[in-house]
Amino acid sequence: MSSEAKGIQKVGMIEKIKPHAELIAAGLSGVLILAGWLFDKYGSGADSIIAYLLAFLIGGFAKAKEGIEATYENKELNVEMLMIFAAVGSAIIGYWTEGAILIFIFALSGALETYTMNKSHKEISSLMELQPEEALLIANGYEKRVPVSELLVGDQILIKPGERVPSDGMIIKGQTNIDEAAITGESMPVSKGEEAEVFAGTVNMTGSITVRVTKSSQDTLFQKIIQLVQSAQSEKSPSQLFIERFEGTYVKVVLLVVFAMFFLPHYLLGWSWHESFYRAMILLVVASPCALVASIMPATLSAISNGARHGILVKGGVHLENLSHLEAIAFDKTGTLTKGKPEVTEVFVKEGLEKEDLIWKAASIESHSNHPLAQAIVKYAKKNIKKELFHPDSLEDVPGWGVKAEVNGERWKIGKAAFVGKENVERFADGRAKDLSSLGNTLVFIEIDGELCAMVAMKDVVRDETKLAIDHLKKQGIRTVMLTGDSEKTARAIAAESHVDEFFAECLPEEKVEQLKQLKEKYKTVAMVGDGINDAPALAIANVGIAMGGGTDVALETADIVLMKNDLPRISEAIRLSQRMNKIIKQNVIFSITVIMLLISSNFFQMLDLPYGVIGHEGSTILVILNSLRLLKS
Incomplete structure (x- = not known):
């Protein structure tokens, strides 16, 4: 094998290992801790300390680097820095094993959090892999394989059975069944003939079709979905932003209390200097809000990924969080209920x-x-x-x-x-x-x-699924309203047929906005469901704007949430997903605060040793992350 081939193989192996680097480091740290404990047991103290030092360095490198960089960038102390101080403090007072275990469990919880994010981002990676790199271009009567990036609007491409559609376009010849699961989340293939739209990333199932390209590769609906979910994963919910603001202040308070504990118990309670320092180190460990910080982001990422997999695209955690608080929901008539x-x-x-x-x-x-x-x-x-x-x-x-x-x-x-x-x-x-x-x-x-x-x-x-969707929303205690520009007579008939609670007829776009404002005064949180074009002002004024996607990229740009298939029952599904997410976040927050308070109290009454403090604190962090991962399941 040539040196060049070996180099490529080596790079390939590194790329495969990279996503699991934190987990591997945590595992090595654990092995080194075991080695250090064995060396200590059989009287090899120097070797034991070397093993523990290596466990510190290998297990704690990623989190220490993250903590130092964040502190330098934000000029604010964070949880990672507390862990570094606690581990170093434990080693200073001779608790090498406990300090190393602290680093090991902290590294393990960090690896789990990274796994959650990677699992979430995998939804995007798997989407990106669905788009073909080449297309079969028809030019001057000849067929030619070309990169998808070179396709121009107006080009004609041939798509054979079993191939993925390389670009958005319109069928000009042929008939087939298209699997649109990548776009809509719907598993049943859709029959399409001449003049029907096809979308990049979908699968041509049965017949050969000739398609005229209507969008460049950067502007396809598929690419916009990828960009949308990527931005959603980076946008933080109000709960997450609050925790992050709270974290900086909390860390400062903890460090001040720890510093006071070095001296005050010695003078006020008669503790020895060693006991005071030991209890201060335990406080440093157990008071760190690691579990609290990890309570929200993994749950939000998991819920957004779950929704994306089912054709419910959410533009950020704030919108998903708001869904569970809905008290009223307004619908456009044409193209939404009908x-x-x-x-x-x-x-x-x-x-x-x-x-x-x-x-x-x-x-x-x-x-x-x-x-x-x-x-x-x-x-x-x-x-x-x-x-x-x-x-x-x-x-x-x-x-x-x-x-x-x-x-x-x-x-x-x-x-x-x-x-x-x-x-x-x-x-x-x-x-x-x-x-x-x-x-x-x-x-x-x-x-x-x-x-x-x-x-x-x-x-x-009225759509076949409209009555079912409205009835589901009513069962969830949500008031349903129809806003339409049609006459009173038509509006009344459609309202009765679709089961909505009330309707407002002959509404111009600006009047829909006024109705939304009145609904917001009456109800705490209000959503608007529309087609994303003429309903844009109403979608913007609502607490949550929901667009019926139906394969339109306009809908992606106007609303907070997009239903990629015109399937109204997905709204109820999205609300249930939001309720599950908020319930899990609440469980995580209550559990993590309870554990922190119990550990702090136990330490103050001298009932808690450092090893148990480490296990209790870091164990709670691992448990809240595992609890959040439940949202990845359907």
């Missing part, structure tokens, strides 16, 4: 006419319009009628009213009631128009040769 596009709900055809034939001709006429209602009729026809649409003989668009057309000599009019004559509409289909309208339907009428022949009812239907 699907966002009108769908045909009912079709009434005059007696004697063939329904299928009439809808086929109407859809052929409407296929020339981009109006959402026209497209809903076309979609309905394609789903229910297996016939190719045709071109009418003539076509005239009447803006604001509807469309006129001629088909095989017949004169067609499709549009609103006033376009075909209101007096005919009121009598058609036994007067059903009024009832359908009151249920939030928009009505389109079809007239042939001056005679009203059909009525099509359409509405933006």
